[in-house]
Amino acid sequence: MSRAYNFSAGPAALPEPVLRQAQQEMLEWRAAGASIVELSHRGPEFMAVAAEAEADLRRLVGVPDDYAVLFVGGGATTQQALIALNFAAAGQPADYVVTGHWGRTALRQAAPYVDLRIAASGEAEGFRDVPARADWRLSEDAAYVHITANETIHGVEFREAPDVGEVPLFADFSSSIASEPLDIARYGVVYAGAQKNLGPVGIGVVIVRRELLERAGQPRADIFDYRLQLAADSMLNTPPSWNWYMLGLTVKWMLAEGGVEEFALRSAAKSELLYREIDGSSGFYRNDVAAAARSRMNVPFFLHDAALDAPFLAAAREAGLIGLKGHRVLGGMRASIYNAMPVEGVRALTDFMQEFRRRHG
């Protein structure tokens, strides 16, 4: 087949112009005599690429000057351990609001290091909503409050930053960063794996209010220390330089397309198209998430008869639509519609869903 519409949840579709540029520069980056993946991370070429990626990311996401940006290898899950190590004293309380699978994962990374407190959880209701703010039980002495801004598997999204008072709010934005304007100042830490909205797999970013870096945290290896990483320009050890370069290309593409305001419009249009198709299918398709908490990025849905799952996936592939199989935790289907997914791709999906329903309804 030629390039399909790829609804994979991450690694996910990249903008085709980004892939074409990477392809063109694969043997030699500019006149450097080598590919960017072969050049020293300390050399002038990569240092320029890295600095430009940071400047562009700051512009795209709107990162205030009193926030540092770290580029990290190892993915968002690693950061879920490192935020505890860097910002909580050993055994200090930390409040977690759990709205899906990744919030639960965050608990397991922090558990050895903090007095873990579940301030609220949607688990008993099957993660179909964000627990009402009034019902959260926050601790006054918490090191931070942690939320998962968008749950990639359960398709539950915070539509605004909750007010948590004086305790800093930490948020995993892996699957929704740069999809709409974000008021970073409302957060102490925003972190994200890049492989959904920011670029390729294998790199992540941590945006942290600088004053938080004055916290002592707890004993940890140098390589786990955000302050040392910041002092070393995120190059305490060899960074994933090709991934960083690809992130830079993707961010530049997003800026050229109109930035987060434009992607907010597109995300709204794409997700509305899809939810409308699901809700208007007379129960042939189903999404169980409360309307106000539905994710604009990840749309999990179920066919009314699970026996139709395999034929649905096979026919979708035939139609040039891939990556629709739901995560094994939930089953069913999932369409991830990040920034690199054009509206046309979602329209092709909803057209296909209508046609499939006509044939099997």
Add this chain to the structure above:
Amino acid sequence: MSRAYNFSAGPAALPEPVLRQAQQEMLEWRAAGASIVELSHRGPEFMAVAAEAEADLRRLVGVPDDYAVLFVGGGATTQQALIALNFAAAGQPADYVVTGHWGRTALRQAAPYVDLRIAASGEAEGFRDVPARADWRLSEDAAYVHITANETIHGVEFREAPDVGEVPLFADFSSSIASEPLDIARYGVVYAGAQKNLGPVGIGVVIVRRELLERAGQPRADIFDYRLQLAADSMLNTPPSWNWYMLGLTVKWMLAEGGVEEFALRSAAKSELLYREIDGSSGFYRNDVAAAARSRMNVPFFLHDAALDAPFLAAAREAGLIGLKGHRVLGGMRASIYNAMPVEGVRALTDFMQEFRRRHG
């Protein structure tokens, strides 16, 4: 310029056929409808790529069945912390033999977790040799003995595995893995960042004797737990899949070229050429490492007059030779001559060095 001979220490030169294949597959991997960097790590395409890379790596390096192979993001420095967390009880002694900069780095990663013991160090002598085995002070109750098989900056290499008795030997092989036959059975853990001999930056491998995974280690986040990573096929979280794919291509190229026996011959030939040029230069060039400990991978050298450093680097670049600037820790020059560097590249370098010496001698 067109593609130069790239002597960068890591990220380092990749085999051109590997880059060409990656270039060709950048828009679409086989008939998958997407690039490998865009496909789900849980999908059949990437799962096959990952499994094939492991099988090929096992064959290339000669990994016995009673050893597990983990593919890890985050680089070798991260593993220096994780080996302590996974294999030492909190505060248990661990013996370190320090033969250069990266051995020193290893200390800082383990320090918070073990009773750190420097069994031997070449630091007082400027890291010009491997301390004689007879002088090591090993602890009977150590969790492990750690060495850096090849020091990328100081150019000091263990030419054989030291006998450390019953305590398992852990070795950082980042810059020499797959450069010659390796008796894995002599080691408890062999770990390496891939960006030198194994492929691209942004991924590493940990080869571990399975019985060691029965050790309790000490409290740690799930994501830091080798047992959990192994149970999840190194996909406890989203792995750096493109980097893994590139590692696979590079390993396949090495197998096709003749495997580690062939690269041992090439490495011997390349390093001999270079050391002969240095030693025969009547002091114009200088390498201070004891002959028996000289690295076959990284050859640091100094010009007799540091004022010639900048002209040397500029003229080298003119001649299509890049990445020769020494690490800031040592200064001077460094030629890294990993598996992807052909003998012709080293010959071009020695020709250039002779010519430069004639002009400036």
